[in-house]
Amino acid sequence: MKAQLVIFLSLCAVSFAISFDFRKLFLRNKKPNPNNELNTLQMIRREGYPAEAHVTLTEDGYLLTMHRIPGKPGSPAIFLQHGVLGSSADWVMLGKEKALAYLLANQGYDVWLGNFRGNTYSRAHVSISQEDLKFWDFSWHESGIYDLPAMITYIVKLKENFLKAYIGFSMGTTCFYVMASERPQIARLLQSTYSLAPVVFMEHVTSPLRYLAPLADDYKVIFSLFGEGEFLPQNYVVKFLSKYLCITQYWEERICVNSLFILVGFDRAQFNYTLLPVILNHTPAGTSSKTLIHYAQGIKSGEFKQYNYGAKRNMEVYNSSEPPKYNLSKITMPITLFCGNNDWLSSPIDVMQLSNELPEKPIIYKVPFAKFNHIDFLWAIDAFELVYKKLLDMLN
Numbered sequence: 001m002k003a004q005l006v007i008f009l010s011l012c013a014v015s016f017a018i019s020f021d022f023r024k025l026f027l028r029n030k031k032p033n034p035n036n037e038l039n040t041l042q043m044i045r046r047e048g049y050p051a052e053a054h055v056t057l058t059e060d061g062y063l064l065t066m067h068r069i070p071g072k073p074g075s076p077a078i079f080l081q082h083g084v085l086g087s088s089a090d091w092v093m094l095g096k097e098k099a100l101a102y103l104l105a106n107q108g109y110d111v112w113l114g115n116f117r118g119n120t121y122s123r124a125h126v127s128i129s130q131e132d133l134k135f136w137d138f139s140w141h142e143s144g145i146y147d148l149p150a151m152i153t154y155i156v157k158l159k160e161n162f163l164k165a166y167i168g169f170s171m172g173t174t175c176f177y178v179m180a181s182e183r184p185q186i187a188r189l190l191q192s193t194y195s196l197a198p199v200v201f202m203e204h205v206t207s208p209l210r211y212l213a214p215l216a217d218d219y220k221v222i223f224s225l226f227g228e229g230e231f232l233p234q235n236y237v238v239k240f241l242s243k244y245l246c247i248t249q250y251w252e253e254r255i256c257v258n259s260l261f262i263l264v265g266f267d268r269a270q271f272n273y274t275l276l277p278v279i280l281n282h283t284p285a286g287t288s289s290k291t292l293i294h295y296a297q298g299i300k301s302g303e304f305k306q307y308n309y310g311a312k313r314n315m316e317v318y319n320s321s322e323p324p325k326y327n328l329s330k331i332t333m334p335i336t337l338f339c340g341n342n343d344w345l346s347s348p349i350d351v352m353q354l355s356n357e358l359p360e361k362p363i364i365y366k367v368p369f370a371k372f373n374h375i376d377f378l379w380a381i382d383a384f385e386l387v388y389k390k391l392l393d394m395l396n
Contacts, residue, residue, distance in 0.1 A: 037281060040067045040089045040113065040121070047096040049105060056154040058117070058146040061128070065121040066151055069101060071110035076164035077155055078104055078395075079190075081114040081148070083170025083197075084140075084291060085231075085284035087121055088113035090169070090378050093278050098384055100167070100391075107392060109164070114151045116143045116175070118230065119285040136229035139294035139307050140171055144178025149186045156189050165395060166193045169377055170345065171291075173198040177304070177354075180333070181326040192334045194391055196377040197346040200354045202295065203302035204347035209295075216296035217308060231289045267342060267371040270380040279379065304328070304357075328357045335362035336394060338387060340372035365390055 044051035044067070052068040067088045071077075080101060082090045091101040091113050104111045115121040117138060128135045155163060168176045173195040180187035290307070297308050306323040308314065314321050335358065339351040348366065355362055367376075367386050377387060 040087065040092060040282075043089065043092050044069060044101075047092075047102065049096070049102065054154065054158075056150045057126070058150040060142070060146050061126040062117040062122065062146070062150075063124040063126065064117060064147060064151060065115050066154070067113040067115070067121075069105045069111040069113075071105065071108055075108055075110045077110040077112060077159050077161070078165045078167065079112045079114060079152065079155065079163050080104075081166070081168045081172030081175070082116070082119075082285075083172055083199075084295070085119075085287055086169070086171075086378075087119045087282055087285040088115050089282040089285075093275060093282070094272070094379060094383065098388075100383075100388055103384070103388055103392060104395075107396070109395075110159070112151075112155055114148075114172075116147050116171070116287070118287045118291075120282070121285075123286075130230075133229045136288040137290065138288055139290045140174050141178055141294065141307055143171070143291075144175035145182050148175050148179045149183055152186055152189055163190050164192070166190045167196065167391070168193070168198075169196040170199050170374065172196075174200060177328065177331070178326060180331040181328055184330045187331065187333060190333060192336075192395075194336045194338065194394070196338045196387070197340065197343055197374050198337055198351055198354055199295075199346050200304050201302065201350040201357075202298040202345075203353075204349045205299050205345055206347065207344040209345070210299050212292075212296045213299040216293060216300045217310065228289060231287055231292055267373040267376055267380070269371060270369070270373075270376050270382060272379055272381050275379055328354075329359050331358055332360050335360070336391075337362050337364045338367065338377065338391070339364065340367045340369070340374070340376060342371045343374045345374045363394075 038046060041051045041053060049069050052070060054066045054068060056064050056066065058064060080088075080091050082088060092099045094100075096102045101111050101113060118136065123130050125135055130136075152163065152166075166176060176187075176193060176195070177198075177200050180193075294307050298304065301308075303325060305325040306318070308323045309317060311321040314323055318324055337351050337355060339346060339348050341348060351364065355364055369376075369382070369386055372380070372386065376383065380386065
């Protein structure tokens with residue numbers, strides 16, 4: 001059994017021990033959400049919107065699928081990019097009255113939803129099988145210098161116009177700042193950027209994930225924990241566990257929600273419990289173990305820099321014993337940073353450091369709710385009132 005499955009079971013076990021009466025284990029949810037078993041395109045169409053899938057090729061051979069809610073001819077394009085272990089589905093799960101993708105479509109925008117390499121919708125390469133470890137030899141660095149440029153240039157060529165805005169969440173922000181630092185000519189195709197829960201500097205991360213940081217350079221230990229290739233794909237085992245262990249009549253009582261909160265911050269008031277089956281049907285969507293290691297290195301070093309292979313390999317790759325830092329001074333476009341006070345993965349202190357490193361000072365919007373956590377930016381009950389309304393006002 002893979003280590004990631006053990007971790008998943010352990011987290012659920014914590015939740016069960018805290019809040020679960022085992023006699024209720026097999027009681028089923030009375031009214032299942034109709035979106036439980038649907039993919040992104042199916043969810044969009046079920047809500048009455050048109051939906052398209054577009055495939056683009058990266059410079060290093062990965063095939064990425066983007067989902068689109070097309071606007072009218074000539075409508076400005078907005079690009080939304082998910083976080084680690086996420087997918088395009090994250091932006092539509094809340095439904096047509098609350099999900100950001102639909103709110104943007106209602107405003108007349110041409111809405112594009114990206115999918116990074118390695119997730120449910122982007123698991124192909126022109127010459128490498130996903131069964132090959134080489135397929136998974138990437139971190140968020142490659143997603144920044146290859147994936148985002150491929151998707152953005154595809155849209156710009158199709159639209160024959162710049163993108164009005166890039167909206168990234170979590171790793172979607174990390175990769176943006178990689179791209180904007182390393183390939184500023186691509187960033188200039190965007191008129192503005194909105195970073196939801198930006199993850200760039202990570203010294204003040206308070207999630208238990210920080211305890212992996214001391215192991216960040218011990219690859220044998222890390223790979224023994226997470227595997228050497230793919231990390232947490234959306235597969236039948238995860239779906240079975242979520243369906244029969246987490247989703248019952250009484251999962252409102254923190255059965256498996258604790259396994260989410262323990263990583264991102266506790267905010268039971270804003271968590272939409274009826275959404276849990278849909279979330280677990282799409283998340284985790286998969287990524288590489290190397291992506292998680294790169295984040296652990298950032299927590300350990302407190303710096304925003306490229307992947308650390310060790311002194312010997314670094315000399316071969318970078319001609320330096322240390323990996324180079326990303327040069328944030330190259331970024332001059334309008335940026336807005338959204339942060340939550342209870343975000344264990346995107347600390348307001350680290351967000352302020354990002355602000356100080358940028359040559360053009362960004363707007364910083366602190367969500368006016370003390371318990372607002374990392375995943376609340378996607379799925380909070382009051383996401384519209386607390387975040388999206390402000391974002392839409394800025395866009396308009």
